[in-house]
Amino acid sequence: MCQHPGRTSVSLISFQGVSKSYPIYQRPSDRLKELLFLNRRRFHEDFWALRDISFEINRGETFCIVGENGSGKSTLLQIVAGILAPTTGTAQVSGRVSALLELGSGFNPEFSGKDNVYLNAAILGFNRTAVDRIYRQIEEFAEIGDFIHQPVKTYSSGMVVRLAFAVAIHVEPEILIVDEALAVGDIYFRQRCLRKVHEMRNRGVTILFVSHSAGDVKALGDRTMWLDHGRIRALGETDKVVAQYLAAMVEKDSAYLELKAPAPDGGGPQVEAPEVVTTIPNIDHRYGDERAEILGIAVMDRYGQRLPLLRPGEVCVVRISVRAREPIGMPNVGFMLRNHLGVDFAGTNTRREGFELPPMRAGDVYTVDFHLMIPELYPSEFSFSPAIADGTLVSYHMCDWIDNAVTLQMGHSDNPIYGYIHLPCKVELNGRLAATATQEQAEARLA
Template sequence: MSSDATPSGTARRAAEPAIVIENVSKAFSIFKRPADRLLQMLSMGRGRYYDVFMALTNVSLTVNRGETVGIVGSNGSGKSTLLQVIAGLLQPNGGSVTVHGRPAALLELGAGFNPEFTGRENIYLNAAILGLTQEEIDARFDSIVEFSGLADFIDRAVNTYSSGMYVRLAFSIAVSVDPDILIVDEALAVGDEGFQRKCLARIEAMRDAGATILFVSHAMGMVTQLCDRAVLMDRGEVLIDGEPKEVASNYYRLTHAPGADRERIRTEILDRGHAVEAASAAGGGAKDVESGMDATFVSESRVEHGGNGATIQDPRIETVNGQRVNLLVRGRSYVLRYDVSFEGDCRKVRFATLFKTKTGVEVGGRATQRLADDLPSFTSGDRISVAFEFTCTLMPGTYFANTGVNGLVNGERDSLHRILDALMFQVLPDPDDSLVGIVDLGIIPSIDFDPSPAPGTEA
């Protein structure tokens, strides 16, 4: 592994990638008996007394500077091995890893700690390993201890610490070095919820300041909340690299698949991953900003409920001129439209839609009025088109839309058909850097300047 260390600083945002992984493979020798290890040594390579386990197989991945990337997968999929190779703790059997910047790794619980040393001594030991000088550690010591919340235990040997205390100290040290690249392996799953929230807030602050963050987690909510991208691994391979919500959905598909269906689902995800990769290699793939379409934007987290007398078909977003789009521009007007066919008699039917962020936060939506007396009724065979006109006030990012229909069936109001994450769309980057949040509320700032001197300061 090669490393290109550069000074830390939030103002520096180079164009080159932070981490480049090319065709990395890692094999481990598995000995069935302790005696086999000795026999292997004595054989001088003339015999083989072990099995080979391929933890990584031709893994390629590029993480750009300033990105937050989550790596997910079931136990034994190669996630932790990959992070250890990136951190330089393991050497690959093949391929290469190049790291641009100062990394800090929080991997196995207590890794790098001397259990006989006190917390104070381990701060100096670990921070020195991460590249800080004695003077820099002295200057940051108090803030490390304060963040960890271990002031009362800092002069005790760490072998008396609980697992949560280990994580508190290790994380506090790792983020104190102002790393260009933070690598975290599931360690945040240990410890109390209060400290986990504190760690996530620090990670978000580092991300906003331009740090590159790579972490492993089984918490899909954390992945969709924090990450720009996510990578699903299985059996030492990358199955798909893409939008966090899509990857999370495929993670659930794979990990909850019945044994008989697992191989089929694995192949489907791998094929989808190859298609996304091919599109990306083609220069943004099927994305055509001028036409407003990106063919790779397919909702993989789509879930349908109902089918109770009505069926929603072809949910889409159109311009006011009827052109299908999934790349939207803030400030322009659009129409969310879907067709509904009725297979039974339904009275007082209502239609609805709801926009959500990729983390599932409900931004807003609309339904036909609940108490309106003129709600329509339909009979079997009817087919209609429903339209919701809106002006895009969403901030740049990826969003999803739900669609739904309900009505009176046998005198009772019930959901006729509902599609969660029916469609996926993106609001394109905006040159206006004065806006923050999820939605543009139309806030107009003004500054009143009173040139008159303050009382008592007249010349």
């Protein structure tokens, strides 16, 4: 991103060899003993949550961090936010930081939402008049109604996040830190927050974003860091790092299923062992209850090569990889094919094809291949929108739906297409009439 061309090379955040250890005590009394010995004897082990972390983040960059639970993401963000200090190494941060850290932090539970807004803004250097100016916007964005006057301890976790996010984005930060917090909000609030984060990104705000949603990271991240047991495992272009991370996760703990329906033409070589696809080329819109997520979609030929073009009359394979975040009792994976006008043209799913996917456990990844015979369609653009739902064909919950994830051009057929589709058709000449005619002609000639 380059919103401020002259300033983009300035690094706002710089970590040089940062490590962070937490003291681990075997017994609670060990902590007391250490105090009594005035720290002259150690009664703890060091647990290194971060080890030798060096990186720079430039102004205006959106920097994402992925990693398993406990890999050190929140610890790193807390160091950027100034809440924790590194044990060794240096961390330099310049600019006003507004942090949306893991749940609950930053608010005093005994105070009302409104008082907390004033308190938080004051900590960031806003005086009363300045907060008065932004308070209305914060209240409107949070949409928690009269709860704003109640103590924060009476809020649901979703309400805390709503208010915290509303504050974080309205205090005009130069650096915005978002730690996984959005996962708690409902889908509409989440979408609204993500739009806001996009907006701030476009305004040149530097953003540090931690999320377990590969889709969000891909949609936002200029660069991404993968933390693994407190160390940098990869750092670079978002798509590459996320793909590496997901692939490693799949290798690690996933039940993995291959669905191979016979190709419509029955013969020819089949796609070899399917690989998990982790790219989502485009996300126009996404919704669902997020109990499962689409990891990627690819449209390939029968040899597993990605197709640049749909070829009428040929077999193509639509591969969709999904991951369950929570148990999914009746998973159903499918897609919708839309035409250039955005009209739903044709679609299918595993259940519709009579293929019942086994229930998914949290963490399971399924890769499903749909083998299709492409009919002769008018040559225009077609998009694939993948989805995973839980339930039957008539009663289901949508877990994840992505609008127009892949768009491909339909290639020209050898012959013209009249209308939208050339229906597969066989022509017959009425043999009996033809034979009679020939016989009559022969008889006439003989006469």
